[in-house]
Amino acid sequence: MGIAMAHGFTDTDNMVIVGTPAWHGLGRVVDNAPTPAEALKLAKLDWTVEQWPMVAVNEPSLRMPVTSHVCNMRSDTGEQLGVVGQGYRPIQNAELAQFATALGVDSSGESTVKVESAASICGGRRVWFLLRANTFSVKGFNDEVTPYLLLANGHDGSLAFHARPTSVRVVCKNTLSMSMGSKSTCFDLRFKHEGDIQGKLEETRRVLGLFSKTADQFREKVDYLSSQTVTKEQLAAYFVDAYSAAFKPIPANPTTTTDRKAATEARETIYHWTRAFDRDSQRFGATRWIALNAVTDCLQHLDVVRGRDDRSRNENRLKSQLFGAIEERTNAVAKVALTLAG
Numbered sequence: 001m002g003i004a005m006a007h008g009f010t011d012t013d014n015m016v017i018v019g020t021p022a023w024h025g026l027g028r029v030v031d032n033a034p035t036p037a038e039a040l041k042l043a044k045l046d047w048t049v050e051q052w053p054m055v056a057v058n059e060p061s062l063r064m065p066v067t068s069h070v071c072n073m074r075s076d077t078g079e080q081l082g083v084v085g086q087g088y089r090p091i092q093n094a095e096l097a098q099f100a101t102a103l104g105v106d107s108s109g110e111s112t113v114k115v116e117s118a119a120s121i122c123g124g125r126r127v128w129f130l131l132r133a134n135t136f137s138v139k140g141f142n143d144e145v146t147p148y149l150l151l152a153n154g155h156d157g158s159l160a161f162h163a164r165p166t167s168v169r170v171v172c173k174n175t176l177s178m179s180m181g182s183k184s185t186c187f188d189l190r191f192k193h194e195g196d197i198q199g200k201l202e203e204t205r206r207v208l209g210l211f212s213k214t215a216d217q218f219r220e221k222v223d224y225l226s227s228q229t230v231t232k233e234q235l236a237a238y239f240v241d242a243y244s245a246a247f248k249p250i251p252a253n254p255t256t257t258t259d260r261k262a263a264t265e266a267r268e269t270i271y272h273w274t275r276a277f278d279r280d281s282q283r284f285g286a287t288r289w290i291a292l293n294a295v296t297d298c299l300q301h302l303d304v305v306r307g308r309d310d311r312s313r314n315e316n317r318l319k320s321q322l323f324g325a326i327e328e329r330t331n332a333v334a335k336v337a338l339t340l341a342g
Helices: 034-043 094-101 174-183 199-209 211-226 232-244 257-284 288-301 314-338
Strands: 004-006 013-016 028-032 049-058 062-074 079-087 115-121 126-132 148-154 161-166 189-192
Touching: 034 094, 034 115, 034 126, 049 079, 049 257, 062 115, 094 126, 094 148, 126 288, 161 199, 211 314, 232 257, 232 288, 232 314, 257 288, 288 314
Parallel strands: 013 028
Antiparallel strands: 013 115, 049 062, 062 079, 115 126, 126 148, 148 161, 161 189
16 A cells, blocks of 8 residues: 555545645646546556455465456556455456546547546545536626535445536545535545446536536526625525524524523624625625625635634544535525525
8 A cells, every 4th residue: 555645645546637636735836727538647547446356365275266356457556556346347447537527528539527626535446527617707706616526436345436516626545535525516426336337427528418407407506696785684684594404493592401502602703794795795796696695605615713722733633524514504504595585
């Protein structure tokens, strides 16, 4: 196994990333987004998964073939990736790149798909390609939003193939956990490494035609929210409903110690949301988009808002566990914003 470095990377892992370096400083940075085929080479993912037969040994002389399992091995380094069942069918990195390429082809036959990042982590046990859709600016704001499509695959038997939209720029194990742990409001396509893999890939490719449509729908929702003003009464109602959707209903008449604590925590959180809204609405207007951002910005710093200090926790464990919940809460409060009574 490769020597561990940081954020899931070992000395046998590589990454390519476009434009802005990752926060951890690892990986090769390029100016222009590569095609999936180019990213495969830039991220040094052009190795294969070989399946070696296994033998059970009972010293000094008994050796017996294992017929139920095989060992997935990395071709370039000879690292053991994982022990899997005989029916396990690897999806090679080149196949993943070809799959990404086929998601968009112009009239000349050239791929229109561009890669934001591509990498392996954990010595090659996890591989991803992060594809980007067109960035757009929210109407009336200096606020850019970029939808992504994450293709993630595992070679150790513990991760199925995944294809899902995300707003997370995947650059390490932590952000991969963030994206994989969240529940998409659109779709999350996955399948195990068994059976007719090519047929499953073809069906997934067909369904992923939804991605560009979903990105357009997302932009329409953002434009709608940024065009809708809110009154003080609507704002107060939104914050109460958003809190209930993200966490749990606020006790109306708290009598127990638990309920009083819950009510106090809710009031403190909504107070911070209101302050954030008041600050930003003076610059950008009192809209649903600003109300939503007041909530989601605070959700990203929830432990600061509630006076907790989590810096002593293990960084990897914290991010992989916490951000899944944050993404779910973000989806919940966005849905409330879209259905806010006018």
